[in-house]
Amino acid sequence: MTDLTRMDAAALAAEIAAGGASAVEVAQAHLDRITAVDAKIHAFLRVDADGALAAARAVDEKRAAGEVLGPLAGVPLAMKDVVVTRGLVSTSGSKILQGWIPPYDATITSRVREAGIVMLGKTNMDEFAMGSSTENSAYGPSHNPWDLDRVPGGSSGGSSAAVSAYEAPLGIGTDTGGSIRQPAAVTGLVGHKPTYGGVSRYGLIAFSSSLDQAGPLTRTVLDAALLHEVIGGHDPADSTSIAAPVPAVVAAAREGARADLSGLRVGVVRELSGDGYEPGVLDSFAGAVQLLSDLGATITEVSCPHFGYALPAYYLIAPSECSSNLARFDAVRYGLRVGDDGVRGLEEVMSLTREAGFGAEVKRRVILGTYALSSGYYDAYYGQAQKVRTLISRDFAAAFETCDVLISPTTPTVAFPLGARVDDPMAMYAADLCTLPASLAGTPAISVPCGLSDGLPVGLQVMAPALADDRCYRVAAAVETAVAGRDGQPILAAGQSL
Amino acid sequence: MTLTMSAYDDVVARYAPVIGLETHVELGTVSKMFCGCSTRFGSEPNTQVCPVCLGLPGALPVANARAIEATILIGLALNCSIASWCRFARKNYFYPDMPKNFQISQYDEPLCTDGWVDVLLDGVAYRIEIERVHLEEDTGKSLHVGGSTGRIHGSMHSLVDFNRAGIPLVEIVTKPVPGTGALAPEVARAYVTELRGILRSLGVSDVRMEEGSMRCDVNTSLSRVDSDAWGTRTETKNVNSLRSVERAVRSEIVRQAAVLDAGQRVIQETRHFHENSGESTAGRSKEEATDYRYFPEPDLVPLAPDTEWVERLRATLPELPSARRCRLQATWGLSDAEMDALTNAGALDLIEATVAAGASAEDARKWWLGDLSRRANESGVELEELAVTPAQVAQLAGLVTTGRVNDKLARQALSGVLAGEGSPEEVVTARGLEVVSDTGELGTAVDEAIAAAPDIAAKVRGGKVAAAGALVGAVMRATRGQADAQVVRELILARLDQA
Incomplete structure (x- = not known):
């Protein structure tokens, strides 16, 4: 019998719809896989076997009743644990x-449930989505299935590790400055950050409201598109959700898989290369550019002069x-409460709780943000960063005139x-150098595997104008097809088998 | 340290008060500002809550369009400019009855700015300029248990009710109002009265100060009459009735004068008004401004009311109190002073409703400003809180007009109505107050009165008609005031051949 977890x-x-395997069998196979490998990976903070099997049974019953099943x-x-689940x-x-047990479902949780998708559990992440490695999780880091001594990226590192380790075929991540794309890249997955407002934020435990977006982490571009259409x-x-239909991303992924990009104008961003980029990464990237050219795309170099300010602007906003x-x-209504001994006053209990409940990186950012918003500094910091944001959007707009x-x-x-960067926040922050501009501009961007460097996966980022998420999927699918053709197998197949 | 308080008249002869008012109004929308929860007053604590108004992780606000429309209507009624683009802002501070530890409010981009409203006192108009009208969410309500003051400091624990959290709240801020002199307390009260009337006519709030759906903070400062420099202001909170507005300003003027007279400086602080004593006590010092770290609320899209929307709302504005007053003054034929008196007594609606129920304007005015005002004053309540309806007052006036009761009996009937004995008609019947004008019934009483005072009867017979008054009085006494005095007089004169 085929290994269901490898599909x-x-x-x-398709297999479930055709009756080749029941949803319960599929769920059980993945739960078994989690039992087998997650002690090493630590992708999951919580596995909900009962909930998963119940959801799977419901799908099987629907099918038995002759009901039409959704595509997933x-x-x-x-x-990802940042998404609230009733x-x-x-x-x-x-x-x-x-x-903390939420009394309600996030909108994307409801949509996932309504689609008959079987939620296996909640995945590890950097605390409040602040980080690029899951090392800021209060519950210990996750491990990269490609090399257990390496990070799976972050903040959505639990989801990337789970999907990359075949513990689940679908993962949900959230991306504030790169937290879907970067983990996808370093674990050999596809990860898409939708246009800001394209996917509901209702029920995402907010990190940075004007930047947070949820999106798919999967092993194929088509899977990402299918999940994108669900959520x-x-x-x-x-109220920041866009009142427009979801771009036709599944159709675009299928179109892209035909590996023809004739007439497509591709711009290589000059500012996103050079110092600080590993040669192996640049080599893989150059290979991807060659592939795109081979697929019929026209390649030009474009300059986005303000992208260099994305990191400082991001770390203010x-x-x-x-x-x-x-x-x-604050310990008043839910969650941790420390020091409430009937003697200490409210403010002290609040302080003790926040002191004990937040990790170092969260405290660093809360302090930084509190300072940046204070009276007398607001204009110089937050106000100035918002101006930079506008300039970055203009850079994109100008580039998309020709690309x-x-x-x-x-x-x-x-x-x-x-452990390599835990004591060096600036080095950690640099992991998001390439992903920050699209976050600040609210534009869609996808990461698709494009090669290996010393046996580890490298991601290609494809950025498109707002609402043109379908372009990301089309180009990514073409690259996916071309890479498999070039290498004789998908990138992920080169991963270490656990 | 005790300060010596001077008499008010003495104080305002030496100091010129400057007042300013910040009024918070809970809108009467069906649902809260940023979620679908009910806004009903008086429900069991924490029964009208959801993830949004409890500030649960992940929950997001969505602005209530009805609340925005109500705010625009208020702005239009107060002659404000309506912003074509503005944003909500987060006001960040920690307080346990504020679920998110920030309040969604407006900061440097209020929805309405630069308006005015005129208030009239004794025929003189005072223009109150409106600085801004903005929209925000209310906080929850804390009950601090175990302390002596009911404040958080010194309490053993606190109970929090989030039913109120997220109710749409409009803040209406005046510019400083100088130049009212001794009348500052009355102007403050007249402004709040006028504002309440405007809000009521717009139907946007039930404006009940006692339930907290309208709350007033009063800013007061003093400058010397011979100086242009304004003094340090204080902000008096917990001012929960129209009467308290006036009292709070008056007592703060006297208090600040005493501070200044003692050579001390007025401290910039909030003060807490006490309804019972009419005094205020010091609260939070505002010498060091709290940093609320305002920034534009990223969870909400900017508010951009287009001209078409604003004009459509303008077209729905009802007749506002000032226009209505002009109309009613003309209809009722009153002088400016009479009209102001009636307005400031809060009797306008009551009189209009009484007239609508069939009374003459003169009668309606007489009853509400006369006997009823006296009774309201005696019991320390507002006119509208008296247990009598305009329709009942109209009925009472009708009973007098048709001669079924005289003024004195009517007042007795009113006492019955206020005591809950029923309508004037019912009270008159039940208490047997109706005027006796049946000549047959009265004849006996007249004959007895003449027989009892033969000397007076003789005088009348002799042509001294004026002496008949004593006989009329005797008959009225005998009938316990229920006789129709005119009929009695005619009967007596007829018996004594003087008809």
């Missing part, structure tokens, strides 16, 4: 929310917003060793 989501859904019905999914503990990787689309509960978003964790998509490496380096 991609589209194939699994019965397919297992790994949900009845299932959601901590956002933080001690301060240890044991995307307007949500009246999120995101901490500012998080300092406010995280204020609600259909822009490309860059997704990350300057391959997966780095665990």
Whole structure:
């Protein structure tokens, strides 16, 4: 019998729909896989076997009743812990929310459930999505299945590790500055950050409201597109949600798989290369550029002069917003409460709780953001960063006048060793150098595997104008096909087998 | 340290008060500002809550369009400019009844700016300029248990009710109002009265100060009458009735004068008004401004009311109190002073409703400003809180007009109504107050009165008609005031051949 955990989501859904395997069998196979390997990977903070099997049974019953199943019905999914799930503990990787059981579902959780997708559990992440390695998780890091001594990226590193280790074919991540794309790149996956407002944020435990977006992490471009169509689309509960239909990303992925990009104008962003980029990454990137050219695309170099300011701008905006978003964790209504001995006053209990409940990186950003927003500094910091954001958007707009998509490496380096950057925040922040501009501009971007460097995967980032997510999928699917053709197998097949 | 308080008249002869008012109004929308929870007052604590108004992780606000429309209407009624683009902002501070530890409010981009409203006192108009009208969410309500003051400091624990959290709140801020002199307290009260009337006519709030759906903070400062420099202001909170607005300003003027007279400086602080004593006590010092770290609310899209929307709302504005007053003043034929008195007594609606129920304007005015005002004053309540409806007052006036009761009996009937004995008609019947004008019934009483006072009867017979008054009085006494005095007089004169 075929190993169900090795199948991609589209194939699994077809198998279930055709009766080749039941959803329960599929769920059980993945639960067994988790039992077998997750002690080494630590992708999951919580596995919900009962919930998963119940959801799978419901799919099987629907099928037995002759109901038409959705395109991903019965397919297992790994949900990042930042997404609230009714009845299932959601901590956002933080001690301060240890044991918190949400009384409601995030919009994307509801959509996943309604689609018959089987949620296996909640995945590890950097605390409150702040980090690029999962090492900021209050519950210990996840490990990269390619090399257990390396990070799986972050903040969505639990989801990337789970999907890359065949513990689930579908993963949900969230991306504030690169937290889907960077983990995808370093674990050999496809990861897409949708246009800001394309996927509802209702029920994402907020890090930086003007940047956060949820999106898919999968082993194939088509799977990412299928999941995107499930979770995307307007949500009246999120007023920043775009009232427009989801771009036709599945059709675009299928179109792209035909590996013909004739007439496509591709811009290589000059500013996203050079110093700090590993030679192996640049080599793989150059190989991807060659492939795109071979597929019929026209390649030009474009300059986005303000991209260099993305990192400082991001590290003012995101901490500012998080300092406010995280204020609600005060021990009054839910979550951790420390020092409430009937003697200590309210403010002291709040302080002790936040002292004990937040990790170092979260505190660093809350302090940074509190400072940046304070009276007298606001204009110089937050205000100035917002101006930079506008300039970055203008850079994109100018580039998209002559290009259909822009490309860059997704990350300057391959997966780095665990512990290598924990004491150097600036080095950690640099992991998001290439992904930050699209975050600040609110434009869509995808990472697709394009090669190996010293046996570790390298991602290609494809950026498109707002609402043109379909372009990302089309180009990524073409690259996916061409890379498999060039190498004789998909990138992921080169991964270490556990 | 005790300060010596001077008499108010003495104080305002030496100091010129400057007042300013910040009024918070809970809008009467069906649902809260950023979620679908009910806004009903008085429910069990924490029964009208959801992930959004509890600030649960992941929850997001969505602005209530009805609340935005209500705010625009208020802005238009107060002659404000309506911003074509503005944003909500987060006001960050920690307080346990604020679920997110920030309040969604507006900061440097309020929805409405630069308006005005005129208030009238004794025929003189005072223009109150409106600085801004903005929209925000209310906080929850804390009950601090175990302390002596009911404040958080010194309490053993606190109970929090989030039913109020997220109710749409409009803040209306005046510019400083100088130049009102001794009348500052009355102007403050007249402004709040006028504002309340405007809000009520717009139907956007039930504006009940006692339930907290309208709350007023009063800023007061003093400058010397011979100086242009304004003094340090204080902000008096917990001012929960129209009467308290006036009292709070008056007592703060006297207090600040005493501070200045003692050679001390007024401390910039919030003060807490006490309804019972009419005094205020010091609260939070505002000498060091709290840094609220305002920034544009990233969870909400900017508010951009287009001209078409604003004009459509403008077209729905009802007749506002000032226009209505002009109309009613003309209809009722009153002088400016009479009209102001009636307005500031809060009697306008009551009189209009009484007239609508069939009374003459003169009668309606007489009852509400006369006997009823006296009774309201005696019991320390507002006119509208009296247990009598305009329709009942109209009925009472009708009973007098048709001669079924006289003024004195009518007042007795009113006492019955206020005591809950029923409508004036019912009270008159039940208490047997109706005027007796049946000549047959009265004849006996007249004959007895003449027989009892033969000397007076003789005088009348002799042509001294004026002496008949004593006989009329005797008959009225005998009938316990229920006789129709005119009929009695005619009967007596007829008996004594003087008809």
